[in-house]
Amino acid sequence: MNKYTLKEIEDNLGVYFNNHTLLKTALTHSSFGNQFKDAEYNERLEFLGDSVLQLCITEYLFNKFKDKSEGELTKIRSLIVCENSLFEIAKRLHLGNYIRMSKGEELTGGRERISIQADCVEAVIAAVYLDKGIGFVRDFILLHFENIIEKAINNEIVLDFKTKLQELLQQDGEVVIHYDLIKHEGPPHRRKFFINVVIDDKIMGEGEGYSKKEAEQNAAKAALKILGEINE
Numbered sequence: 001m002n003k004y005t006l007k008e009i010e011d012n013l014g015v016y017f018n019n020h021t022l023l024k025t026a027l028t029h030s031s032f033g034n035q036f037k038d039a040e041y042n043e044r045l046e047f048l049g050d051s052v053l054q055l056c057i058t059e060y061l062f063n064k065f066k067d068k069s070e071g072e073l074t075k076i077r078s079l080i081v082c083e084n085s086l087f088e089i090a091k092r093l094h095l096g097n098y099i100r101m102s103k104g105e106e107l108t109g110g111r112e113r114i115s116i117q118a119d120c121v122e123a124v125i126a127a128v129y130l131d132k133g134i135g136f137v138r139d140f141i142l143l144h145f146e147n148i149i150e151k152a153i154n155n156e157i158v159l160d161f162k163t164k165l166q167e168l169l170q171q172d173g174e175v176v177i178h179y180d181l182i183k184h185e186g187p188p189h190r191r192k193f194f195i196n197v198v199i200d201d202k203i204m205g206e207g208e209g210y211s212k213k214e215a216e217q218n219a220a221k222a223a224l225k226i227l228g229e230i231n232e
Contacts (some may be wrong), residue, residue, distance in 0.1 A: 014140075026127040027099050048130075052169060056137065059144070060142060061073050076153060109186070114214070158221075182194045199223070205225075207222055
């Protein structure tokens with residue numbers, strides 16, 4: 001698995017598989033499957049893992065928070081299973097280092113792409129479920145999502161950093177906020193954008209991403225960190 005052995009990956013995950021093919025597949029991006037025709041890739045596992053994650057989180061919230069309404073529980077769950085939260089889990093588990101992908105995908109930043117890492121988390125969850133069963137995967141999810149669940153309960157997970165920044169800065173009146181494209185790099189099909197968020201003519205955050213939208217969100221997130229609103 002790239003420069004890592006399966007044993008090293010299992011040690012990091014804290015899961016030792018009976019069927020190592022499940023783990024290999026969970027860590028294989030579709031670009032690798034397209035490059036090596038016999039290689040299974042993780043999209044079907046991602047499909048299953050999404051449902052397993054939803055079930056385990058739903059069951060936990062249902063049992064833990066008996067005073068909360070269906071609407072409140074739904075909102076909390078959406079924060080826990082959103083792409084940003086899954087990406088945080090992927091970073092913590094270093095999944096980006098382990099994913100098998102094509103050279104082309106890797107050269108154009110695929111290893112750092114949020115969606116690829118988030119999808120991989122769901123695929124790994126499915127692999128654990130299929131290999132170990134629902135009880136084991138429930139414990140695995142609750143262990144690794146503990147901090148995410150706590151942040152969701154406290155409404156500390158931000159889905160839209162640009163909106164959060166705007167609401168914060170305009171509490172006391174109008175503030176001029178704009179996002180400046182500084183440069184872009186890479187081929188047209190996989191271009192990386194670098195953007196600054198400027199507040200009242202002062203640069204308050206820098207962001208990069210593989211779309212202007214992603215770069216703007218990251219710039220707003222950086223500004224919120226500087227302002228002490230988030231501490232990830």
